[in-house]
Amino acid sequence: DGGITQSPKYLFRKEGQNVTLSCEQNLNHDAMYWYRQDPGQGLRLIYYSQIVNDFQKGDIAEGYSVSREKKESFPLTVTSAQKNPTAFYLCASSTMTGQYEQYFGPGTRLTVT
């Protein structure tokens, strides 16, 4: 069963703690992305990676970090420096960046109190 998995679906953390969100894909896609979704804000790009061991900042990278050690995995760490981390986080992948369909995971809803 091919696709993108994100875990967990719901995540609760205390303010000041770092938290890592998981994203795994078995579609053999080269490119992977992390988006943040807030009501009325659409999809805002946090980081993206076009190849293993390389990644680029998106529009709202401050307070986040990523790694791409394997083609299948692109974890996102929400650090304590992120001022407003409560949001719905979406991972996506595509064959390449640009004119290729992006497949999205089911998302992780992070709540920080």
Place this chain on the structure above:
Amino acid sequence: QQQVKQSPQSLIVQKGGISIINCAYENTAFDYFPWYQQFPGKGPALLIAIRPDVSEKKEGRFTISFNKSAKQFSLHIMDSQPGDSATYFCAASRDSGNTPLVFGKGTRLSVIA
């Protein structure tokens, strides 16, 4: 600077009516324009996409109209059904830029019986 502007933010349509969502872009280098559909608590999924070599593309009840000179494109949903109630995102990207999709802020569509 928002590169893709989407309107309206929300839309209520009677069952059987036509839903119309509009997007305008600024970057003339954009030449791939997809629409994504998102149901609550789920990740977005590609609905339909168009490239500027055609002015219209139809898939079932969904049609994209594209106006290159006006830098605008729109999604029309014919015979709208309650099951079409979702959030719709337009997006755009460049041909050879190897850059990620730029998304609009989304339109929440409600189809009422």
